Amino acid sequence: MTLSRKWAAVNVPKVGWVRFRLSRPVPVAKSYRITYDRAGRWHIAFAVVPPPVPGPGTGQIAGVDRGITVSAAVSTGELLSCPGLTEAEQQRLKDLQRRFARCNLGSNRRQRMKAAIAKLYARGRDRRKDWVEKTSTDLARRFDVIRVEDLRIAQMSRRPKPKPAPDRSGAYLPNRRRSKAGLNRGILANGWGQLVRRLEHKAAGRVEKVKSAYTSQTCSVCGHCASESRKSQAAFRCVACGHEANSDVNAAVNIAAGRAVSARRETLVQVSLKREPQLPTSA
Numbered sequence: 001m002t003l004s005r006k007w008a009a010v011n012v013p014k015v016g017w018v019r020f021r022l023s024r025p026v027p028v029a030k031s032y033r034i035t036y037d038r039a040g041r042w043h044i045a046f047a048v049v050p051p052p053v054p055g056p057g058t059g060q061i062a063g064v065d066r067g068i069t070v071s072a073a074v075s076t077g078e079l080l081s082c083p084g085l086t087e088a089e090q091q092r093l094k095d096l097q098r099r100f101a102r103c104n105l106g107s108n109r110r111q112r113m114k115a116a117i118a119k120l121y122a123r124g125r126d127r128r129k130d131w132v133e134k135t136s137t138d139l140a141r142r143f144d145v146i147r148v149e150d151l152r153i154a155q156m157s158r159r160p161k162p163k164p165a166p167d168r169s170g171a172y173l174p175n176r177r178r179s180k181a182g183l184n185r186g187i188l189a190n191g192w193g194q195l196v197r198r199l200e201h202k203a204a205g206r207v208e209k210v211k212s213a214y215t216s217q218t219c220s221v222c223g224h225c226a227s228e229s230r231k232s233q234a235a236f237r238c239v240a241c242g243h244e245a246n247s248d249v250n251a252a253v254n255i256a257a258g259r260a261v262s263a264r265r266e267t268l269v270q271v272s273l274k275r276e277p278q279l280p281t282s283a
C-alpha cells in the first residue's frame, strides 16, 4: 500500500502494518523479504522478475574483459571502473580497524567500532551494486551479443594449498598466497562476477563465454601470440606488427572476436578470424 510519494506500508504477518521509505517505485510483486544488514539498516525487497533488456537488433558484438588497471574494458575501447570507497574512506576504514583491534572484548566502544566499520563496507557494496546495475543495462541495450572471458571466479578465489618443503623439515615453500589474496580482493572489489551475473539476467541468451587463455598476449590485429607483446600491465605492443593498445582493450577485442588460444598456441574458437579483426569495435 502506497501512502505518499516517499512512504509505503506493508502488512507483515504477526507484526502488523510496517511503514517504509520508498527508494524506488514499487513494482507489482507477489512476495517480499525483510532483511536487517550489518550496518543496522532494515530493507524490504520485492521479488519481481525484471523484464529482459532488449538488444539493438543490429548484430552488434562486444567483448568485455575483466581489467587489471580498471574494472572492465570493452572492445569499443571504453574503460569502465567500478567505484569503491574513496581514498579518505579507505583511510578511515583502516583507522577504525586499528582502533577496533585495540578495544576491549565486549565493550560498548568495540560494538560502536564494529557498526561503523560495517557501515563503511555497506557503502562500498551499495556503490558497486549501483554500478553493476547501470553498466549491465547499458551493455545489454547497446549490444546484441556480449562475449566475456570464461573465468572461474570461484576457483581463482580458492585459497592456494600450502606447499610443504620436500625435505619434510616442517617448513613451507612459497605458494604465492599473499599475492593471490591481493588479486582476489581486486576481483571481488571490482564486482566482475556480479556484472557477468546481471548481464546474463538482462541479456539472457546473448552472453557468450569465451575461453580466456592467452587473450591478453595475443595481438587483436594480426593474431600473433607472444608474452613479449605484453609490455606492462597496461600497455600492449605487438612484437610482430607493432599494433599498440591498452592491454585490457586488446584482450577485449580478442574476446569479442571469440578468439581464444590454447596452450599449444592454436586457435580454438575460430569464430571470426577471417573477418575484419576490428569489426566488433564499431561503436
Ligand SMILES: [Zn+2]
Pocket (backbone or CB within 6 Å): 219, 220, 221, 222, 223, 224, 238, 239, 240, 241, 242, 243
Ligand atoms: Zn600484431
